[in-house]
Amino acid sequence: MHRDNIMARKLECSGALSDADLDRLDTVIAEPRPVPARQDIIRHGERPENVHLVLDGMACRYKIMPDGRRSIMAVLVPGDICDIHIAILGRMDHGIATLSDCRIVDIPRSTVDELLGEYPRIARALFWATLVDEAVLREWLVNMGKRRSDRQMAHLLCELHLRLEAVGRDGDRFEITQEQLADMLGITPVHAQRAVGTLREAGLIDWTSGRLTILDVGRLREFAEFDDDYLHLRQARRSS
Amino acid sequence: MHRDNIMARKLECSGALSDADLDRLDTVIAEPRPVPARQDIIRHGERPENVHLVLDGMACRYKIMPDGRRSIMAVLVPGDICDIHIAILGRMDHGIATLSDCRIVDIPRSTVDELLGEYPRIARALFWATLVDEAVLREWLVNMGKRRSDRQMAHLLCELHLRLEAVGRDGDRFEITQEQLADMLGITPVHAQRAVGTLREAGLIDWTSGRLTILDVGRLREFAEFDDDYLHLRQARRSS
DNA sequence: CGCGGCTTTGATCCTTGTCAACTACAGTGG
DNA sequence: CCACTGTAGTTGACAAGGATCAAAGCCGCG
Numbered sequence: 001m002h003r004d005n006i007m008a009r010k011l012e013c014s015g016a017l018s019d020a021d022l023d024r025l026d027t028v029i030a031e032p033r034p035v036p037a038r039q040d041i042i043r044h045g046e047r048p049e050n051v052h053l054v055l056d057g058m059a060c061r062y063k064i065m066p067d068g069r070r071s072i073m074a075v076l077v078p079g080d081i082c083d084i085h086i087a088i089l090g091r092m093d094h095g096i097a098t099l100s101d102c103r104i105v106d107i108p109r110s111t112v113d114e115l116l117g118e119y120p121r122i123a124r125a126l127f128w129a130t131l132v133d134e135a136v137l138r139e140w141l142v143n144m145g146k147r148r149s150d151r152q153m154a155h156l157l158c159e160l161h162l163r164l165e166a167v168g169r170d171g172d173r174f175e176i177t178q179e180q181l182a183d184m185l186g187i188t189p190v191h192a193q194r195a196v197g198t199l200r201e202a203g204l205i206d207w208t209s210g211r212l213t214i215l216d217v218g219r220l221r222e223f224a225e226f227d228d229d230y231l232h233l234r235q236a237r238r239s240s
Numbered sequence: 241m242h243r244d245n246i247m248a249r250k251l252e253c254s255g256a257l258s259d260a261d262l263d264r265l266d267t268v269i270a271e272p273r274p275v276p277a278r279q280d281i282i283r284h285g286e287r288p289e290n291v292h293l294v295l296d297g298m299a300c301r302y303k304i305m306p307d308g309r310r311s312i313m314a315v316l317v318p319g320d321i322c323d324i325h326i327a328i329l330g331r332m333d334h335g336i337a338t339l340s341d342c343r344i345v346d347i348p349r350s351t352v353d354e355l356l357g358e359y360p361r362i363a364r365a366l367f368w369a370t371l372v373d374e375a376v377l378r379e380w381l382v383n384m385g386k387r388r389s390d391r392q393m394a395h396l397l398c399e400l401h402l403r404l405e406a407v408g409r410d411g412d413r414f415e416i417t418q419e420q421l422a423d424m425l426g427i428t429p430v431h432a433q434r435a436v437g438t439l440r441e442a443g444l445i446d447w448t449s450g451r452l453t454i455l456d457v458g459r460l461r462e463f464a465e466f467d468d469d470y471l472h473l474r475q476a477r478r479s480s
Numbered sequence: 481c482g483c484g485g486c487t488t489t490g491a492t493c494c495t496t497g498t499c500a501a502c503t504a505c506a507g508t509g510g
Numbered sequence: 511c512c513a514c515t516g517t518a519g520t521t522g523a524c525a526a527g528g529a530t531c532a533a534a535g536c537c538g539c540g
Contacts, residue, residue, distance in 0.1 A: 014328075063382055066465055071385050073378040085375075088254075088368050093375050093470045116367070117360045124356055127367055128328050130374065135333050137377040138313040142303055144384050145311050145426025148495070177518065186385020191496055193520065210505085210518070225306055230333045388527070417486065431528055433488065450486070450537085 005029055006167060007053055010079035013233065014128035016121045024119060028111055029053070032103040041096045041104060042083055050106040052082040057102030058174070062183070063094050072183040074137065075099070075160060079167045084126060087112040100175050135230045144186050147224075152185050153195040154204065154224035159231070161214055166233050173213040199223075245269055246407060247293055250319035253473065254368035256361045264359060268351055269293070272343040281336045281344060282323055290346040292322040297342030298414070302423070303334050312423040314377065315339070315400060319407045324366060327352040340415045375470045384426050387464075392425050393435040394444065394464035399471070401454055406473055413453040439463075 008025040011017060017025075032055045035041060041052055041059060054076050061074040061082075073094065076082055082096045087109050116123045136159070143155050164171035182192035196212075199205045204220045206213040214220060248265045251257060257265075272295045275281060281292055281299060294316050301314040301322075313334065316322055322336045327349050356363045376399070383395050404411035422432035436452075439445045444460045446453040454460060 061378065063378070065382070065386055069386055071382040073381050084367075085371055088364065089371050089375075089472055093472070094378060116364055120357045120360065120363065123360065123363055123367075124328065127324075127356070127363070127370070130367070130370055131325055131329050134370065134374045134377060135329075137374060137381065138301065138303070138334060141313050141377065141381055141384065141426075142305070142311040144381065146305055146309055179518080186381075188497055189519090190498080190521090194496090197520085207519090232329055232333070419486080428529055429487090430489090430530080434528090437488085447487090 006055065006079040007081070010167065011122070011125040011129060014125040016124045016128065018121060021119060021121050021125075024115070024122065028107055028115070029105055030107070032056075032105050035098050035102045035104050037098050037100045037102075039098050041098060041102075042086075042092055044092055044095045047091045048086060049109055051084060051086055051109060051112050052096070053105040053107060054078050054080050054082065055103040055105055058099040058176070059096055059102055060099050060180075060184075061094050061096055070183050071186065072180065073140070074133065075163075075184065077160070077163050077167060078169060080133075081107075081126070081129065084112070084130060087116070099180055132232050135232060139230045140184075149185065149187050149191055150195045150198040151224050152187075153181065153192070154199060154220050155226055156181070156184060157199075157205065157212075157214060158217070158221050158224050158226040158228075161217060161220075162228055162231060162233070166231075171214070172217075173211055175210075176212060177210075246295065246319040247321070250407065251362070251365040251369060254365040256364045256368065258361060261359060261361050261365075264355070264362065268347055268355070269345055270347070272296075272345050275338050275342045275344050277338050277340045277342075279338050281338060281342075282326075282332055284332055284335045287331045288326060289349055291324060291326055291349060291352050292336070293345040293347060294318050294320050294322065295343040295345055298339040298416070299336055299342055300339050300420075300424075301334050301336055310423050311426065312420065313380070314373065315403075315424065317400070317403050317407060318409060320373075321366070321369065324352070324370060327356070339420055372472050375472060379470045380424075389425065389427050389431055389435040390438040391464050392427075393421065393432070394439060394460050395466055396421070396424060397439075397445065397452075397454060398457070398461050398464050398466040398468075401457060401460075402468055402471060402473070406471075411454070412457075413451055415450075416452060417450075 005026050007029065008022050011025065012022065042048060044063070056078055059076040059082065060072045061076070062070055062072045064070055076096070083092060085092055116126070143152050147155060160174065161171035164174070178192045178196060179189045182189040185192065196205070196207055200207060202223070204216055204223060206215055245266050247269065248262050251265065252262065282288060284303070296318055299316040299322065300312045301316070302310055302312045304310055316336070323332060325332055356366070383392050387395060400414065401411035404414070418432045418436060419429045422429040425432065436445070436447055440447060442463070444456055444463060446455055
């Protein structure tokens with residue numbers, strides 16, 4: 001079943017939702033709000049009244065080090081909820097900012113509380129989504145610890161490609177800067193440039209007019225030793 | 241209130257539980273099972289019938305790369321649930337093994353399903369615990385990407401110290417090998433040794449007879465620029 | 481005593497960071 | 511139309527952190 005509600009489409013993957021749950025989810029999607037690129041959606045330490053959902057574009061979780069350097073710890077694509085943290089943990093321990101132009105939906109904290117308290121299957125699906133986020137984070141950790149920058153870059157691109165395609169977006173080309181990629185990989189922009197160069201020379205990607213294009217996903221995956229297991233895209237077990 | 245149920249003690253931090261919830265939690269702790277050091281609790285790809293809780297000792301989440309190298313993506317201390325993943329995601333996308341001698345409690349999947357489905361506040365507390373795990377993972381990512389090995393090592397030690405103390409265990413000395421530390425930090429054992437050497441020369445730690453001892457937590461934190469914000473140890477907001 | 485696992489140390493190589501300059505290009509205002 | 515400005519990408523030379531290889535020391539244990 002394909003709904004136009006992208007959150008429902010994503011949570012449906014958890015295999016835990018009934019049709020009634022899906023209907024309930026339709027009502028939480030309010031009118032989206034456009035947010036330009038490179039703008040904070042929520043800052044470290046805040047306790048805002050709304051939880052945010054990405055409808056279009058890409059955003060990221062980030063932290064700023066005492067010396068001003070930035071780490072990007074996660075990328076958010078359409079369908080991802082930015083900050084369940086607000087509803088559960090209370091305060092944010094990191095910031096969230098847009099990478100490209102986005103459309104964002106605000107969901108009142110009270111709505112999330114209601115979903116968690118009175119719709120156990122939706123609560124379970126949100127739990128599921130959080131565990132998938134955690135799995136991605138673990139893979140990033142492995143990626144950073146054990147792969148050289150060019151393979152690491154390739155791995156990241158494979159992941160973004162797949163995650164975008166999984167929600168029906170074009171994952172072949174995206175609007176992103178080398179500095180943003182560097183912050184995701186924990187390397188310097190100069191070195192990110194070298195990694196891009198390597199992938200370009202190998203004919204795996206193209207980078208013209210400031211736009212990254214994946215030319216050969218198959219070979220890119222091979223190069224990165226990419227295994228999509230951790231993304232849990234295939235249907236989970238039906239809950240009993 | 242201090243219970244001897246370490247899971248209740250931990251989940252209580254979420255601020256979401258009633259006394260009835262805490263009583264219910266008491267009944268899920270079965271007789272613990274001793275597991276020797278360096279042994280798998282659960283392997284990548286498995287779908288076992290039980291979820292596991294660490295009562296004593298330390299365990300870790302890990303992945304093995306195609307070339308045989310190991311990454312440790314998380315450390316589990318007493319009170320931590322190893323693998324809610326089993327109940328929610330179905331299959332494990334990583335393995336879990338003991339680092340030291342442990343005592344483990346098995347919790348049937350059906351019990352977890354019941355807690356999630358019929359005790360919304362417990363479900364919320366488990367969600368809370370998962371979000372804290374995720375926060376730790378993000379900090380590890382920053383640590384690996386932006387700190388050099390000696391500070392990174394110091395940061396890891398500060399975290400383990402605090403997490404152990406938070407559940408009433410001794411966090412000053414622990415039984416761990418340099419190879420295990422290296423796998424956590426994404427560096428080689430040889431280099432981990434050099435980092436240990438630096439901290440030892442600075443008088444921050446001691447390493448005699450194969451046992452790591454923290455000598456000066458305050459200066460260690462300073463050296464690591466450690467901020468415990470991300471561990472969310474202080475009481476979260478009371479749910480309404 | 482000897483074995484095996486862990487730690488320690490040194491030498492050398494490779495990857496990544498740093499610094500610095502230069503190009504390309506879009507937007508702006510004259 | 512052009513000069514001016516700012517941002518992003520590109521390149522090269524060099525420094526430094528970490529990997530690799532190899533060997534030796536330490537220590538508990540059978």
